[in-house]
Amino acid sequence: MKRTQNIMLILAVIILGVFPLWYVQKPAPDANGEVAEIFAGADDKAKNLVSEINPDYKPWFESIIEPASGEIASLLFALQAALGAGVIGYYLGVSVTREKMRREALRKEVR
Amino acid sequence: MHIMEGFLPVEHAIGWGIASAPFVAYGTYVVKKRIRENPEQRMLLGVAAAFTFVLSALKLPSVTGSCSHPTGTGLGALLFGPIAMAPIGLVVLLFQALLLAHGGLTTLGANIFSMAIVGPFVAYGVFRLARSLKLSFAVSVFLAASLGDLMTYVTTSVQLAWAFPDPVGGFMASFAKFAGVFAFTQIPLAISEGLLTVLIFNALARFNPQELRDMKLVRAGEVQA
Numbered sequence: 001m002k003r004t005q006n007i008m009l010i011l012a013v014i015i016l017g018v019f020p021l022w023y024v025q026k027p028a029p030d031a032n033g034e035v036a037e038i039f040a041g042a043d044d045k046a047k048n049l050v051s052e053i054n055p056d057y058k059p060w061f062e063s064i065i066e067p068a069s070g071e072i073a074s075l076l077f078a079l080q081a082a083l084g085a086g087v088i089g090y091y092l093g094v095s096v097t098r099e100k101m102r103r104e105a106l107r108k109e110v111r
Numbered sequence: 112m113h114i115m116e117g118f119l120p121v122e123h124a125i126g127w128g129i130a131s132a133p134f135v136a137y138g139t140y141v142v143k144k145r146i147r148e149n150p151e152q153r154m155l156l157g158v159a160a161a162f163t164f165v166l167s168a169l170k171l172p173s174v175t176g177s178c179s180h181p182t183g184t185g186l187g188a189l190l191f192g193p194i195a196m197a198p199i200g201l202v203v204l205l206f207q208a209l210l211l212a213h214g215g216l217t218t219l220g221a222n223i224f225s226m227a228i229v230g231p232f233v234a235y236g237v238f239r240l241a242r243s244l245k246l247s248f249a250v251s252v253f254l255a256a257s258l259g260d261l262m263t264y265v266t267t268s269v270q271l272a273w274a275f276p277d278p279v280g281g282f283m284a285s286f287a288k289f290a291g292v293f294a295f296t297q298i299p300l301a302i303s304e305g306l307l308t309v310l311i312f313n314a315l316a317r318f319n320p321q322e323l324r325d326m327k328l329v330r331a332g333e334v335q336a
C-alpha cells in the first residue's frame with residue numbers, strides 16, 4: 001500500500017539524516033587544544049580548497065548583503081523553507097478537498 | 112553546490128553566465144506558454160518551485176562530516192520538462208545570493224548551470240530511460256531525482272577544477288579534490304532527495320491522478336484514484 005511505502009520513505013530519510021551524526025566522531029583536539037569543527041558546510045570547504053590549490057587567488061567580488069550573524073542566516077533559511085512548505089501544503093490541501101467534493105458529487109449523481 | 116561570491120575568475124564567471132542565459136530565456140518562454148495553454152497548472156508550477164525552495168534550504172549532515180543540501184529540481188524537471196527549471200533555479204539562487212550570501216551574483220551563471228540545467232536534464236533523461244526499461248514509476252522517479260542531484264554536485268566540482276587546476280596534477284587532481292568535498296558528501300543526500308521526490312509524487316498522484324496522466328508521466332491504470 002502507498003501508506004506503508006510513504007512511512008518507509010520518511011523513515012529512510014530520517015535514518016539517512018541521523019546516521020552521520022552518530023557515525024562521524026569529533027576529531028581529537030590539536031596541539032593548541034582546539035577542536036576542528038565538524039559538519040561545516042561543503043561550500044565553505046570548497047572555498048578553503050580553492051585557497052589551498054591557489055593561495056594567490058583573491059575573490060574579486062564580495063556579497064552585497066551578508067547576514068549579520070549565524071542566527072540571522074538560520075532565520076532566513078527557515079523562512080525560505082517555511083515559504084516553500086506553505087505553498088506545498090496549500091496545494092495538497094486544495095487537492096484533497098477537490099477530490100473529496102468530486103467523489104461526493106459522483107455519489108449524488110448515482111442516487 | 113553554491114560556488115561562493117567572487118570565487119570564480121572573471122572569464123569563468125562571464126562564460127558560465129553566457130552558457131546559462133539561453134536556457135533561462137528559453138525556459139521562461141516555455142513556462143509562460145505552458146501556463147497560457149494550461150492555466151490550471153499554474154499552482155503545480157508553484158509547487159515545483161516551492162519544492163526546490165524547501166529542499167535547497169535544508170542543510171543536512173553527511174557521512175563525510177560536512178553538511179550540504181539537496182536541490183529539489185527533479186520534481187519540476189519531470190512535471191514541466193527540464194528546461195522549465197532554469198528560470199525557477201534562477202529565482203531560488205538569486206534569493207539565496209542576495210539575501211543569504213549563499214552563492215553569489217558573479218557565480219550565478221555557474222550555479223544555475225549545475226543546479227538548474229545539468230541536474231534537471233539528467234533527471235529527465237534518467238526518468239525517460241528508466242521508464243523505457245519498464246521500471247516502476249516510483250523507482251524511475253527515485254533514480255531520476257537522486258542522479259540529477261548527484262550530477263549537479265559533480266558539475267560544480269568540474270567547474271571549480273576547471274577554474275582552479277592543481278599546480279602539480281592539473282585538472283584531474285583538482286577535480287578529485289573538489290569531488291571529494293562535494294560529490295561524496297552528496298551521495299546520502301542524493302538518496303534522501305530521491306526518496307523525498309517519490310514521497311511528493313505519491314501525494315500528487317493520490318489526489319491529482321488526472322493531471323499526472325495529462326502530463327503523460329504515468330500510464331493509464333498505473334495510479335489508482
